[in-house]
Amino acid sequence: xxxxxxxxxxxxxxxxNDGDMEARLIDLPTLTMTTEELVESYPPxxxxxxxxxxxxxxxxxxxxxMSEGWTARTNLPDGxxxxxxxxxxxxxxxxxxxxxxxVLRAVYSKRQLLxxxxxxxxxxxxxxxxxxADKWLMTSFxxxxxxxxxxxxxxxxxxxxxxxPAMLFxxxxxxxxxxxxxxxxxxxxxxxxxxxxxxxxxxxxxxxxFFGGDSQARxxxxxxxxxxxxxxxxxxxxxxxxxxxxxxxxxxxxxQRDVIEVARCLTGWTINRPRQGGGFIFRPARHDYGPKIVLxxxxxxxxxxxxxxxxxxxxxxxxxxxxxxxxxxxxxxxADDPPQTLVDRAAQTFTRSGGDIRVVLKTILTSPEFYxxxxxxxxxxxxxxxxxxxxxxxxxxxxxxxCLLQLIGRMGQPMFxxxxxxxxxxxxxxxxxxxxxxARMNFATLVAANRVPGTRVNWxxxxxxxxxxxxAVIASLDRxxxxxxxxxxxxxxxxxxxxxxxxxxxxAGQPLLGRRTRLLPAGEPSAAAGQxxxxxxLLIASxxxxxx
Amino acid sequence: xxxxxxxxxxxxxxxxxxxxxxxxxxxxxxxALEQSPWSTRKKILVAIFQRGAADGLNMVVPFxxxxxxxxxxxxxxxxxxxxxxxxxxxxxLDGFFGLHPSLRSLKPLFDAQRLAVIHAAGSPDNTxxxxxxxxxxxxxxxxxxxxxxxxxNRFLQANPEAxxxxxxxxxxxxxxxxxxMGPAPALAIDDLGGFRLRTNPxxxxxxxxxxxxxxxxxxxxxxLISRTAHETFEAMDALGRIAPEDYRPANGAEYxxxxxxxxxxxxxxxxxxxxxxxxxxxxxxxxxxHVNEGGVQGQLANSLQQFADALAALDRDLGDRxxxxxxxxxxxxxxxxxxxxxxxxxxxxxxxxxxxxxxxxGGKVYGRWPGLKPDDLxxxxxxxxxxxxxxxxxxxxxxxLGARQTAAIFPGFxxxxxRFQGFLS
Numbered sequence: 001x002x003x004x005x006x007x008x009x010x011x012x013x014x015x016x017n018d019g020d021m022e023a024r025l026i027d028l029p030t031l032t033m034t035t036e037e038l039v040e041s042y043p044p045x046x047x048x049x050x051x052x053x054x055x056x057x058x059x060x061x062x063x064x065x066m067s068e069g070w071t072a073r074t075n076l077p078d079g080x081x082x083x084x085x086x087x088x089x090x091x092x093x094x095x096x097x098x099x100x101x102x103v104l105r106a107v108y109s110k111r112q113l114l115x116x117x118x119x120x121x122x123x124x125x126x127x128x129x130x131x132x133a134d135k136w137l138m139t140s141f142x143x144x145x146x147x148x149x150x151x152x153x154x155x156x157x158x159x160x161x162x163x164x165p166a167m168l169f170x171x172x173x174x175x176x177x178x179x180x181x182x183x184x185x186x187x188x189x190x191x192x193x194x195x196x197x198x199x200x201x202x203x204x205x206x207x208x209x210f211f212g213g214d215s216q217a218r219x220x221x222x223x224x225x226x227x228x229x230x231x232x233x234x235x236x237x238x239x240x241x242x243x244x245x246x247x248x249x250x251x252x253x254x255x256q257r258d259v260i261e262v263a264r265c266l267t268g269w270t271i272n273r274p275r276q277g278g279g280f281i282f283r284p285a286r287h288d289y290g291p292k293i294v295l296x297x298x299x300x301x302x303x304x305x306x307x308x309x310x311x312x313x314x315x316x317x318x319x320x321x322x323x324x325x326x327x328x329x330x331x332x333x334x335a336d337d338p339p340q341t342l343v344d345r346a347a348q349t350f351t352r353s354g355g356d357i358r359v360v361l362k363t364i365l366t367s368p369e370f371y372x373x374x375x376x377x378x379x380x381x382x383x384x385x386x387x388x389x390x391x392x393x394x395x396x397x398x399x400x401x402x403c404l405l406q407l408i409g410r411m412g413q414p415m416f417x418x419x420x421x422x423x424x425x426x427x428x429x430x431x432x433x434x435x436x437x438x439a440r441m442n443f444a445t446l447v448a449a450n451r452v453p454g455t456r457v458n459w460x461x462x463x464x465x466x467x468x469x470x471x472a473v474i475a476s477l478d479r480x481x482x483x484x485x486x487x488x489x490x491x492x493x494x495x496x497x498x499x500x501x502x503x504x505x506x507x508a509g510q511p512l513l514g515r516r517t518r519l520l521p522a523g524e525p526s527a528a529a530g531q532x533x534x535x536x537x538l539l540i541a542s543x544x545x546x547x548x
Numbered sequence: 549x550x551x552x553x554x555x556x557x558x559x560x561x562x563x564x565x566x567x568x569x570x571x572x573x574x575x576x577x578x579x580a581l582e583q584s585p586w587s588t589r590k591k592i593l594v595a596i597f598q599r600g601a602a603d604g605l606n607m608v609v610p611f612x613x614x615x616x617x618x619x620x621x622x623x624x625x626x627x628x629x630x631x632x633x634x635x636x637x638x639x640x641l642d643g644f645f646g647l648h649p650s651l652r653s654l655k656p657l658f659d660a661q662r663l664a665v666i667h668a669a670g671s672p673d674n675t676x677x678x679x680x681x682x683x684x685x686x687x688x689x690x691x692x693x694x695x696x697x698x699x700x701n702r703f704l705q706a707n708p709e710a711x712x713x714x715x716x717x718x719x720x721x722x723x724x725x726x727x728x729m730g731p732a733p734a735l736a737i738d739d740l741g742g743f744r745l746r747t748n749p750x751x752x753x754x755x756x757x758x759x760x761x762x763x764x765x766x767x768x769x770x771x772l773i774s775r776t777a778h779e780t781f782e783a784m785d786a787l788g789r790i791a792p793e794d795y796r797p798a799n800g801a802e803y804x805x806x807x808x809x810x811x812x813x814x815x816x817x818x819x820x821x822x823x824x825x826x827x828x829x830x831x832x833x834x835x836x837x838h839v840n841e842g843g844v845q846g847q848l849a850n851s852l853q854q855f856a857d858a859l860a861a862l863d864r865d866l867g868d869r870x871x872x873x874x875x876x877x878x879x880x881x882x883x884x885x886x887x888x889x890x891x892x893x894x895x896x897x898x899x900x901x902x903x904x905x906x907x908x909x910g911g912k913v914y915g916r917w918p919g920l921k922p923d924d925l926x927x928x929x930x931x932x933x934x935x936x937x938x939x940x941x942x943x944x945x946x947x948x949l950g951a952r953q954t955a956a957i958f959p960g961f962x963x964x965x966x967r968f969q970g971f972l973s
Binding site: 172176177233234236237244256259380412419420428430432433434435437438442445487490492493494496497500534538541542543546547 | 599674675676677678679680722723724729735736737738743744745746747756757760761763764765767768769770772773774776777779780783784833838839888889890892894895927
């Protein structure tokens with residue numbers, strides 16, 4: 001297949017049959033469950049309930065809106081580090097299965113570009129999954145929010161994330177409401193026709209439009225004192241990250257005032273029946289109906305859900321957003337510091353196409369910069385990329401089990417566990433330090449020796465029909481793993497190893513991955529390991545294989 | 549002798565360890581023959597970053613300030629005299645400031661004049677982005693994003709050692725923090741015991757494999773990899789001798805379970821092992837309490853308890869060695885003086901920093917207090933800044949670590965000893 005045809009196929013993943021891939025996911029039942037089903041099937045573990053109940057009884061911490069693990073804890077208690085190892089029963093299992101899906105797709109899917117973009121957006125709209133309710137919400141976030149829009153229109157993707165329970169919970173917008181302070185400060189308009197309690201749902205919006213003409217107007221019921229309505233008040237968290245990280249970028253020209261105004265527009269965007277895992281709902285009772293000004297745009301008073309949608313539209317179509325997203329995409333595909341000319345062209349495409357991600361990708365992937373000398377192996381592979389490229393190059397069989405997930409974590413990319421909303425920085429310095437480099441050596445050694453439970457390389461098939469001469473083995477591995485990109489230094493190290501070393505099998509230890517990890521039953525040591533696997537271990541860890 | 553000193557042997561022309569083929573009896577003999585190159589004890593800085601912006605107003609409580617209570621109706625810490633019972637109110641420091649009750653294990657250190665607070669300190673930049681603010685603090689160049697290296701790395705660069713120790717600078721973190729990034733060597737190791745190749749150490753095969761890795765990396769064209777690999781192998785050799793998994797804290801010190809306790813215990817271990825440590829870095833997350841922050845009890849209280857107990861355990865474990873050590877805590881910015889509608893606090897401005905150690909003139913809250921009246925607040929909402937964090941950094945580098953070339957460490961910032969708070973003599 002020619003390059004153009006390949007690109008075209010990758011840009012239209014729906015045209016590719018990926019049935020073999022999907023078959024590998026059959027044993028992961030959580031992937032097809034709704035959030036309600038997940039909450040039902042994987043209730044919080046008991047210990048966790050007790051601990052969180054304790055924190056709920058504390059006088060300042062108690063709220064009626066949350067209980068049983070659906071608390072707004074910002075962080076896990078120290079020591080409760082989530083690991084890639086599933087507990088079998090608790091909600092951790094959900095995240096383990098989701099991580100396994102991502103690894104399996106990275107290794108086996110024919111729709112490579114789609115998978116790369118799913119990972120890109122998951123990181124762009126990063127969520128720290130162990131935070132409270134997000135353990136149950138990530139599956140739907142990946143499946144229903146990110147994946148369907150990964151190659152679609154940016155604004156659709158943005159709105160989908162803004163309405164997603166996972167993001168509403170992670171960045172606290174589900175609790176944000178018009179502030180008591182604001183309510184008191186503003187004179188109240190007579191609430192003609194306003195009834196309490198208000199009907200729920202989106203259909204309510206039109207009811208309030210009659211306030212549209214009066215900038216000071218707001219329904220009287222919004223003046224109920226905060227003492228009777230705990231948890232009332234504005235929360236700026238999502239608003240700030242929405243502009244800084246999801247759209248405009250930190251230098252996108254917004255101010256603290258904009259942060260507050262955007263947060264006001266998004267009041268009422270919350271989660272329906274959060275304890276049962278319900279979906280998005282706009283709650284008119286929590287909305288701030290005053291007039292707002294966002295980035296110089298007047299948002300008229302008296303509207304409801306439209307405020308937030310208009311803000312998202314302003315942000316999605318802002319030139320700073322086009323530039324910010326274009327730059328991040330170029331950084332993903334071309335270089336840590338991508339050429340400005342390419343970023344500018346990609347940003348133009350973004351604006352011209354109305355934020356069509358597929359079209360922007362085409363601009364980048366067909367650009368001379370993408371194929372330039374400077375972009376060749378310019379990027380350092382993330383741990384997930386290292387694992388996927390290793391498995392693909394060696395034709396390995398893997399179930400992406402807990403041990404492999406732990407290795408990815410040890411290499412510095414614990415999946416869905418980057419705590420800050422910024423996501424992993426897409427730069428070499430994120431991935432290469434003394435600890436993670438050592439972890440890469442250990443990954444290479446353990447995989448080559450077939451000591452990773454659930455993962456197996458058939459060395460008989462890796463270099464078939466090659467004579468046992470080291471030169472021939474090295475040449476064959478070079479073709480498979482590096483497309484002939486082996487450096488002179490690495491070739492020398494390999495030849496030296498071949499001349500001196502007994503096979504890897506004798507050297508490889510057990511996958512001790514942390515002090516609490518028990519040894520898992522390893523695959524049988526390969527009889528054919530010998531020279532091929534030993535040299536492959538070095539090649540997988542080689543400086544050139546760390547690049548893409 | 550506990551430690552391997554590979555680079556020492558190298559400099560003596562005994563480059564044996566690159567091949568890893570030296571029998572262990574010979575190694576022991578070699579060490580026994582030589583004196584430690586650090587027989588004169590080094591001064592040490594332990595920098596701790598509280599990531600997420602800790603709420604300094606509830607950490608070191610200005611209970612003498614009436615506005616504090618009106619701004620925070622549900623999350624304030626009662627004044628010492630308003631106490632309902634043990635642990636229910638601030639612990640009085642000087643009649644105006646008090647420690648959060650969860651910090652009680654730090655009170656004896658304050659009383660012993662080994663712990664000082666610098667209040668209303670922080671970054672003059674008004675960003676309320678965690679990422680920018682952390683970046684500015686770690687590069688020590690507020691408002692400048694183009695700074696390539698971290699402040700601790702620039703200290704290392706500007707004050708090179710004749711005989712660079714592999715453990716001169718280490719972060720007990722999975723990724724190298726911005727503070728230590730730069731051309732000077734610095735390690736990132738989150739678990740000392742696990743820092744080794746997963747091969748059977750007894751086998752000759754594993755030695756051969758290890759030296760193949762080393763050969764491959766050391767001459768690699770990728771300079772980030774070759775430099776990192778060099779540091780990695782040096783550190784691995786040194787750690788092979790310390791046997792970190794057998795460590796027992798001294799003086800009955802008990803580190804709290806959790807990442808910070810674990811990091812500080814490993815730092816204590818490295819300090820006692822005399823591996824030439826000069827700058828250690830640890831971090832602790834979980835301070836971004838927008839919702840249900842809590843008051844005397846709650847989320848912040850729990851985080852503070854871990855935090856204080858880890859610091860107190862480090863002090864106790866190190867005992868006399870604290871004479872050489874200064875511990876500095878920092879966080880990217882403060883939090884809003886007023887609590888928000890979710891009984892939490894949003895991103896603010898100035899904050900409290902703690903300094904602990906033998907050389908510290910403690911028992912005092914340093915810094916000019918700007919007050920919390922509406923007109924005193926920064927941008928009408930946050931604690932105002934009276935001490936630039938760079939003046940705190942600089943005082944420690946100059947007076948404790950004996951730094952030279954401070955202008956290169958703090959580019960674009962005019963240092964003046966007159967602005968030092970004087971928490972170090």
